[in-house]
Amino acid sequence: MKKNIKSILIFLVIFGLGLYSFSIKKNITVNYLGVESDNELLLYFQETHPNNDAILCGYEDLNDDGRKDLLVIYVEEYRKNAMVVVIDTGEGFKLSDHTHAPIQNQKIEFKDIDKTGPIEFIVSGSKDGKYGYAIFRLIDDKEIKDLFGEGMEDCC
Incomplete structure (x- = not known):
């Protein structure tokens, strides 16, 4: 009888720890994306790309129309x-063309480098210890144009 109670208690403790670690992992994953999980642009991406997991997002006005867009790696x-940009048109959403993105250690930064719109975004990351970065701009709500970069061919 005592053995059964100990076994049940051990099972409950292990089960509880499993649930706790699952909830922590889920919370870390949501925070790591860079936007809230209920962001409507992210939801649109997930709807249009059901077989592709988002790794990292950046939320900024990328086409200089006054509405924030979502860069998704x-x-x-x-x-x-x-990576692709989910564009808020004001009447709905649309997607830009996609382009390559780093495999590991992705980072997104937004900078107005030339002090004119639209804003540029810097994507950096690595692959197998090789690091790279590129400066991009969204052109005509369609093309993610690589303006300048170094080492991106080795990390994507």
């Missing part, structure tokens, strides 16, 4: 990531 396939 996502897993395209094994060891191949891509």
Whole structure:
């Protein structure tokens, strides 16, 4: 009888720890994305890319129209990531073309480098210890144009 009670208590403790670690992992994942999980642009991305997990997002007005857009770095396939911009048109959402993105240690920064709109964004990251970065601009709500970069071909 005492053995059964101990076994049940051990099972409950292990089960409780499992639930606790799952909730922490889920919270870390949401915080790591860079936007809230209920961001409507992120939800649109998830709806249009149900088989692609978002890794990191940046939320900024990328086409200089006064509405924030969402840059999404996502897993395209094994060891191949891509990025796309979800554009808020004011009447709905649309997607830019996609381009390559770093595999590991992704980082997004927004800078108005030339002091004219639209704003530029810097994406950096690594792959197998090789680091790279590139400066991009969204052109005509369609193309993610690589303006300048170094080492991106080695980390994407």
